[in-house]
Amino acid sequence: MEQITYRLDQFEGPLDLLLTLIQKNKFDISDIPIAIICDQYMEYINDAAARDLDVSSDFIVMASRLMLIKSRTLLPRDEEKEEDPREELARAVLEYARAKQASELFAGMYSMHGGRMVKDTDEIAPDNTLRDQDVSLLSRALARVLSEVRATEQSAVRFTPLIKKRAVSATEKARSVIKYMKERGAVPAAELFRREETKTDMIAVFLAVLELLRSQRITIVSGDDGDVGTLDAEALSFEISPLTGEDIDDFRIEE
Amino acid sequence: MTSGSKNETLMIDGIGEARDAEETAELCRSLEAILFAAGHPVTYEKLSAVLGIPAYEVRELVKCVMPRYNAEDSDRGIMLLAFDDSCQLCTKEQYAPLIKEALGIRRGGNLSASSLEVLAIIAYNQPCTRSYVDMVRGVDSGYVVSSLTEKGLIEQRGRLDVPGRPILYGTTETFLRVFGISSTDELPAVSKSDDNAPGGDDAVSADELL
Structure with a gap:
């Protein structure tokens, strides 16, 4: 039973x-x-x-x-x-x-062949670290930005302030960059520079962008074939998008 | 099949341009690198685009290098699988226990009797609906179907054009891999008419049942 x-x-x-x-x-x-x-x-x-x-x-x-x-x-x-x-x-x-x-x-069949294993593609993480970079790439990239912006704003009549040497803070720029990107999402890198007027401002933005990238507050979104590893003048055509949208205010760059 | 000798010059048959040994070796290395990095099956179409050779030459290439991996006396622990539209690298089944130990995988990988039944019904009748599976088994198979889908052994293949538009299921390349076949054409023959078939009737087709 x-x-x-x-x-x-x-x-x-x-x-x-x-x-x-x-x-x-x-x-x-x-x-x-x-x-x-x-x-x-x-x-x-x-x-x-x-x-x-x-x-x-x-x-x-x-x-x-x-x-x-x-x-x-x-x-x-x-x-x-x-x-x-x-x-x-x-x-x-x-x-x-x-x-x-x-x-x-x-x-x-399964007991015979079930042991055939494969791995996930994800196990190989694309290497995002920038390698073998030459400092001259940075100066070239900056020169490119400056010349590009200058070209577009050649005709702009600018008032030259009497008070010289305004202190420009990279931290301020970093905050404004994050704020700007918070509103717009991913933006082409060059756009960030176009907003700036003086060379000093642009350099500050440049430093801010580098710092934000380094601290992974923003990331470079490249096209399919984009070589993220090369921070050449080309890189400036990449979209930059905010990674972490959180508090702008606690962001500091040691200056 | 060619012998698996490693120094052998690979001849890719076909109309394509003649390639010297170095070019061919480079193609083999590229293929291996791509398949290793991918893990999942990569289509011949994709490989063709990436390697810059026609898809039929990719197929030839895969066929040619296969013995180096898969031959009995090969010194590789991985094997090359060629499916209808894609190919893939996987570990040889005999090393599963070692791999599991090395990676600390305790258990799993077993298929229950009901899973095997559902899998068999779908494999031989694909694409077919769940209600067809239920009908053949005489019990509800919803849970088993979803667990097989989760395991990646079956997948959705669109919907049947009848009221309710039920989902059609078919087997995946994962299924082919773990069952040791390269195409559903290689499924073992199951006696179409048993020695005691009723009234010489043929198998009831999916359409008839639905």
Whole structure:
């Protein structure tokens, strides 16, 4: 008794139980002795129910189906015209038998080859550190910025203040850069410089951008083929986007 | 298949330009580097674009270098898998226990009997719907289907054009890899008609059941 109830859990479903019963009795799927199978099936179900086991509704549905077929086979029928009431069931059992057979083959294949492992692409992190840079690249980049901005603002008439040597703070610029980018999101680097008027301001912005990049407050968003590693004048056409949008105010550059 | 000798000059068949040994070796190294870095299968199309040779030559290249990885006497711990549209590097199955120990992977990787059943039904009938799987198994397979999807063994393949537009499922390249085949054409034959098939009926097709 105990063995039987224990075994109901082992079946994948009613079809599995049915198939097992048919195979155990060495019956022909196309000619299932429905009365015998139905009785054996009910034995399993009743047993499981008697032991307070949860008999899933699928098993109950199949039980009623079997009884329906059993009752139909008892009725006289026109052999020529009517379909064997067992045929649909036989088809389902057969289809399941095939799936089960395939799953057994699969188990073998999997145990043989399941150990083939692959890694995630993510395990190789793209190297974002700037390497082998020459300081002259920086001065060239700055020169490029200055000349570009100068070219666009050549015609601008500028008032020359009487008070000379206004102190320009890179920290201030860094804050204004973050603020600016907070409003606009990613911006082309050159745009940041265009807002500035004097060379001193631009240098401060330049320093601020470098510092923000270094502290990872902002990041360079390059195109697909962009060589992030090269901080050449080209790099200035890259979009720069805010990485961490948090407090601008606690940002300090040691000057 | 060519022999796996390492110094052998690789001849890429086909109409493409003749390549000298160094060019070919460079292609092999590039291929290996890309596949290693990718991890996932890389399509021949992509490789063709990156390596600058036609896709059919990429296929030839893969076929040629394969024995160096996969041959019995190869001195590699990784193998090259070629699928219908892509190829991939993976570790050889026999080293799984070592890898697991080295990486501290305790367990996992087992497939339950129900998972294998669902996988088998989908593999042989793909693309097919979950209700078809339910029907063949006679039980609800929703949980198993989602867990197989999570494991990357099956994937969605669009929707069936019937009321409700049910999702169609098919097997993935991960499935092919861990079951040791390179295409679903290589699935083992399952007897179409059992010795006791009912009324000589053919397999019930998905359309019929739906």
